[in-house]
Structures are given as structure tokens and as C-alpha cells.
Amino acid sequence: MNKSNKFSPEVKERAVRLVQEHRGEYSSLWAAVESIAPKIGCVPQTLLEWVKRAEIDVGERPGTTTAEAQRMKDLERENKELRRANDILRTASAFFAQAELDRKLKS
Structure with missing residues (x-):
């Protein structure tokens, strides 16, 4: 299965940063993701995966890093x-x- 990279790494980083910066303003991570995803132009599930991947990469969440x-x-x-x-x-x-x-x- 070949994934197309519709979003540049810079856009992904910016989107993740937005979620992390504004996370406290929402009742949950999912609420923050749902609010920010349309502004980036992606579906919430995609943005949530980016956020999870970023958290794994910096050691905030268990898992295999990139x-x-x-x-x-x-x-x-x-x-x-x-x-x-x-x-x-x-x-x-x-x-x-x-x-x-x-x-x-x-x-």
C-alpha cells in the first residue's frame, strides 16, 4: 500500500504544535484535534495519528519511534x-x- 504525502513535514509539525499548544483549552485531546484538523485541511483521525507519533518520538508515549x-x-x-x-x-x-x-x- 502506497501512501501519498499530501501534507509536507512542515505542515504536520505546525499542526501537531497547534494541538499541543492549545490542548489545555479543550476538554480532551480529541476535542482539540477535532477543532484544529479542519483548519489544517485534514481529517481529525490523521491529525490524531500525527500527534501520537510526535509524542512517541519525544518519549511522552510508549511505542516504536520513527x-x-x-x-x-x-x-x-x-x-x-x-x-x-x-x-x-x-x-x-x-x-x-x-x-x-x-x-x-x-x-
Whole structure:
């Protein structure tokens, strides 16, 4: 699933900052999000996710930070590439070993 980035990082940061700055003026986080989301031009659920992600990234909420998630993704990609390279090397090694055996038998 490919997400389009309709909002720039600057807009997201500004929206999160607005929620955090005005949070005390509302009865709940959701009330603040519902009030500010239309001003940014996004749905409240999206803004709430941005706020939660920002809180996780600064350590105010438990969870995997954006940096940790990216590092895991990079390591998984590298692991997949290394496994593929090992398979190729294993296949090539078997091929050349068989070729060497065939050559010895023909002599």
C-alpha cells in the first residue's frame, strides 16, 4: 500500500504544535484535534495519528519511534539482500563443484 504525502513535514509539525499548544483549552485531546484538523485541511483521525507519533518520538508515549522503525526497515531490507546473495553464492558454489566433479570423471 502506497501512501501519498499530501501534507509536507512542515505542515504536520505546525499542526501537531497547534494541538499541543492549545490542548489545555479543550476538554480532551480529541476535542482539540477535532477543532484544529479542519483548519489544517485534514481529517481529525490523521491529525490524531500525527500527534501520537510526535509524542512517541519525544518519549511522552510508549511505542516504536520513527527512527527505530526506519532502522528496523533498513535492517530487514539488508537482511533480505544478504539472504539473496547467500542463495546465489550457494547455487554458484554447487554448480562449480559439480563442474569440477564432471571434469575429473572425463579425464
